[in-house]
Amino acid sequence: MASANIKDVKRRIKSVESTMQITKAMELVASSKLRRAKERAAQSRPYFNTLYETIKNISKDNAFKGISKSLKERHALMIVIAGDRGLAGGFNHNVLKMAVEKIKALEADGYKVSVMPVGKKAVEYFRRYNYPVFREYQQVAETITAYDCIELSEELVLKYTRGEFGIVELCYTTFVNTLSQLPKSVRILPLSIDDNTGDTKEEKSNEPESEGKKYSASVLYDPSPEEVFELLLPKYFAGIYYGAVVDSYAAEQAARRTAMESASDNAQEMIDNLSLLYNRARQAQITQELTEIVSGSIKNSD
Amino acid sequence: MNSYKLKIITPEKTFFDGEVTQIVVRTSEGNAGFLAGHIDYVSNVVSGPLKVRVGEDKVYRTAAVSDGIIIVSGGDVTILPESAEWSDEIDLERAERAKNAAEERIKASKKSDSEFDMAQIKLKRALTRISVYNQTHTQQ
Numbered sequence: 035m036a037s038a039n040i041k042d043v044k045r046r047i048k049s050v051e052s053t054m055q056i057t058k059a060m061e062l063v064a065s066s067k068l069r070r071a072k073e074r075a076a077q078s079r080p081y082f083n084t085l086y087e088t089i090k091n092i093s094k095d096n097a098f099k100g101i102s103k104s105l106k107e108r109h110a111l112m113i114v115i116a117g118d119r120g121l122a123g124g125f126n127h128n129v130l131k132m133a134v135e136k137i138k139a140l141e142a143d144g145y146k147v148s149v150m151p152v153g154k155k156a157v158e159y160f161r162r163y164n165y166p167v168f169r170e171y172q173q174v175a176e177t178i179t180a181y182d183c184i185e186l187s188e189e190l191v192l193k194y195t196r197g198e199f200g201i202v203e204l205c206y207t208t209f210v211n212t213l214s215q216l217p218k219s220v221r222i223l224p225l226s227i228d229d230n231t232g233d234t235k236e237e238k239s240n241e242p243e244s245e246g247k248k249y250s251a252s253v254l255y256d257p258s259p260e261e262v263f264e265l266l267l268p269k270y271f272a273g274i275y276y277g278a279v280v281d282s283y284a285a286e287q288a289a290r291r292t293a294m295e296s297a298s299d300n301a302q303e304m305i306d307n308l309s310l311l312y313n314r315a316r317q318a319q320i321t322q323e324l325t326e327i328v329s330g331s332i333k334n335s336d
Numbered sequence: 337m338n339s340y341k342l343k344i345i346t347p348e349k350t351f352f353d354g355e356v357t358q359i360v361v362r363t364s365e366g367n368a369g370f371l372a373g374h375i376d377y378v379s380n381v382v383s384g385p386l387k388v389r390v391g392e393d394k395v396y397r398t399a400a401v402s403d404g405i406i407i408v409s410g411g412d413v414t415i416l417p418e419s420a421e422w423s424d425e426i427d428l429e430r431a432e433r434a435k436n437a438a439e440e441r442i443k444a445s446k447k448s449d450s451e452f453d454m455a456q457i458k459l460k461r462a463l464t465r466i467s468v469y470n471q472t473h474t475q476q
Contacts, residue, residue, distance in 0.1 A: 078347045084416055088378065088407055180347030184418055189454060253409075256379035257365055265380045266405060269418075276347070 054301035061294035068287035082273030115206035116156035117286040125289035132217040133205040187272035207285040215285035338372035360387040377408040383464040400468035423472035435462035
């Protein structure tokens with residue numbers, strides 16, 4: 035009986051060890067991907083920050099009615115960004131839960147909501163629960179370029195100006211630090227700069243105050259402020275979307291890294307416990323064998 | 337000639353950052369030249385060639401830029417195009433491929449579609465790159 039037990043324990047130790055190897059590897063991969071995601075976000079920041087400053091100054095100098103029109107359309111689009119893979123703790127679950135809450139709130143207001151899931155996990159989720167899907171994207175977060183985002187946002191803004199959507203909302207996970215990631219939702223269209231300043235403040239706060247002052251009210255807009263604004267809008271929206279995809283990707287990697295780290299720790303603990311068990315069983319077996327030999331020899335000498 | 341600071345920033349990188357004496361850029365109202373000391377100004381840039389003159393150079397350096405915006409603020413000029421390529425770095429084959437793909441898309445889609453508009457934008461970008469490439473390479 036004892037020898038069977040030893041074999042079992044040994045097999046379990048082996049299996050836990052190989053699991054630990056995988057979790058260790060995933061942890062390393064996640065941390066290197068996290069670093070790259072951060073770099074990527076930093077690269078495109080100057081472009082979108084300058085755009086943001088310009089669009090802010092235009093709307094400060096001029097009051098438009100054009101693009102921030104009233105909510106006549108009862109159709110809303112919810113963009114949900116989640117991960118392509120699981121094994122990242124509560125990462126996917128948290129953002130999806132929040133998205134569903136937001137969708138319910140919109141529906142309660144009488145909106146018809148279409149979903150645009152980004153990331154395999156989001157796509158699978160909204161398919162399973164039969165939500166009307168506007169379009170879906172899988173496996174894009176790792177390789178997405180700002181250029182792709184501009185294309186998408188040009189299309190969405192076009193649809194918005196044609197009245198196909200009255201509201202566009204975005205749900206994603208923001209990277210706070212390596213230990214905490216928060217699901218977050220932003221209403222991007224209809225655009226109101228004042229509301230957005232609150233959301234984008236964290237990114238911009240590192241800029242000096244004087245940046246805004248350099249623009250005076252006497253700036254010449256050619257051909258007109260409205261036309262400049264119209265060109266800027268899809269790019270501005272692309273900036274938010276791109277930022278969100280990269281942010282969410284960084285958050286996913288951070289979540290996975292933490293999850294895998296604790297998985298590795300747990301595996302190590304299990305191995306320790308099992309080794310103890312194994313050694314005890316081995317000792318017990320040796321003791322028993324000795325007892326058998328000794329008792330046998332005592333009997334013989336009698 | 338006085339020089340001023342020019343920055344060209346695309347979503348991918350800072351494409352150019354340095355002192356120049358003159359640039360010529362295509363805006364939605366036509367070609368516009370900028371010298372040092374320009375008043376504060378914002379305009380839409382359309383796909384086309386961008387000519388940059390550094391110091392007292394006789395030749396302009398040409399780049400193909402796509403839709404974007406030009407901002408003059410306090411004498412400094414910032415251009416934010418979606419993409420920018422120096423004429424000697426343009427991949428003509430890739431541009432031709434993009435052009436053909438866009439043309440096919442236009443044929444396949446209806447005029448009311450948003451896909452039609454997208455294809456048109458792409459076609460314009462490809463044509464700009466091709467024409468900038470041809471212009472600078474026939475001169476030399």
